[in-house]
Amino acid sequence: MGEDYNTSVTVIKNNLIVALPAEMTDSCIHNIEKTIIEKAYQKNIQGVLLNFSMVTVMDTYTYQAFENITRVFSLMGIQTIWVGLNPGVVFGLIDLDVAINTRIKMAINLEIGLTLLN
Amino acid sequence: MLKAMKSGKTYASRTEATLGGQTIPLEFSAVPLVDDSGEIIGGLELVLDITERVLYENRLKEQNHTIREMSTPTIKLWEGVMVLPVVGVVDSMRAQHMMESMLTKIAETYAKVIILDIHGVAAVDTAVANHLIKITKATKLMGCDCILSGISPAVAQTIIQLGIDMEAINTRATLSDALTEAFLMLNLEVNKKKQ
Numbered sequence A: 001m002g003e004d005y006n007t008s009v010t011v012i013k014n015n016l017i018v019a020l021p022a023e024m025t026d027s028c029i030h031n032i033e034k035t036i037i038e039k040a041y042q043k044n045i046q047g048v049l050l051n052f053s054m055v056t057v058m059d060t061y062t063y064q065a066f067e068n069i070t071r072v073f074s075l076m077g078i079q080t081i082w083v084g085l086n087p088g089v090v091f092g093l094i095d096l097d098v099a100i101n102t103r104i105k106m107a108i109n110l111e112i113g114l115t116l117l118n
Numbered sequence B: 001m002l003k004a005m006k007s008g009k010t011y012a013s014r015t016e017a018t019l020g021g022q023t024i025p026l027e028f029s030a031v032p033l034v035d036d037s038g039e040i041i042g043g044l045e046l047v048l049d050i051t052e053r054v055l056y057e058n059r060l061k062e063q064n065h066t067i068r069e070m071s072t073p074t075i076k077l078w079e080g081v082m083v084l085p086v087v088g089v090v091d092s093m094r095a096q097h098m099m100e101s102m103l104t105k106i107a108e109t110y111a112k113v114i115i116l117d118i119h120g121v122a123a124v125d126t127a128v129a130n131h132l133i134k135i136t137k138a139t140k141l142m143g144c145d146c147i148l149s150g151i152s153p154a155v156a157q158t159i160i161q162l163g164i165d166m167e168a169i170n171t172r173a174t175l176s177d178a179l180t181e182a183f184l185m186l187n188l189e190v191n192k193k194k195q
Helices: A026-042 A060-075 A087-095 A110-117 B051-071 B092-109 B126-141 B153-161 B175-185
Strands: A008-012 A015-019 A047-051 A079-083 A105-107 B011-019 B022-034 B040-049 B075-078 B081-088 B113-121 B145-149
Touching (some): A008 A026, A015 A026, A015 A110, A026 A060, A047 A060, A047 A110, A060 A079, A079 A110, A105 A110, B022 B051, B051 B092, B081 B092, B092 B126, B113 B126, B113 B175, B126 B145, B145 B175
Parallel strands (some): A047 A079, B113 B145
Antiparallel strands (some): A008 A015, B011 B022, B022 B040, B075 B081
């Protein structure tokens, strides 16, 4: 098991900032999920920012996987905000007719995402 | 060309010819002539000067482009507030253009609220409503709230009669109501100047 996913995870003031890579395989998402949930638990995290600004491809499975991660965090009492989805990715998701959970908080950039957390 | 149609098929194509220093677009079609026994005994070729038609086609293309550009203007109304007025008929092509224009503008300006004013849309049916719902979902994914404004009583009645569920969308009757709502979302307040 190598570190085959280039994801950066940063902790700033009890907030976890996760920069996601351009393309993610199923196992990659699984790895990311495991890592960030474990980290959030250990470091007493209050809010998570998932940064999608580098993501270029997103399918139904990826969307659902991240929706599930958001649900897991909400069970742990942690607020999750999706940040920086590209217009192209959004277009694709709408074209795929993905059932979008309107309760998830989204922000256009990290700055706005951070103010939403506080 | 006549040799090519010896196979018994009809050919039609476009080409350009240079005559006296002028290039003229031409359309030609070639048809084989067949006798009763099915044998090819000759051919017919028709060459047409289509300069005018090509001119019209190009003009039409240009006009279509202009109309499309004009039909989806996204205007900045306030810091973080954008307006997209929709006039005319909303079909799936147009809805897609609207969505494209909105999403790129949101990404550029970091708008937090976008107001979709459908005051100028004559009729709202199930398809149009579905397009609008899709657009609001897309803007939501970009972290931008969408307010649908300009819903006339007739349109509101139609939506209810058709049984379309628009509960998920923030709707207002007029553009000014929508702006007030947008200010509320952005924690802004409009005060009268003290004399």
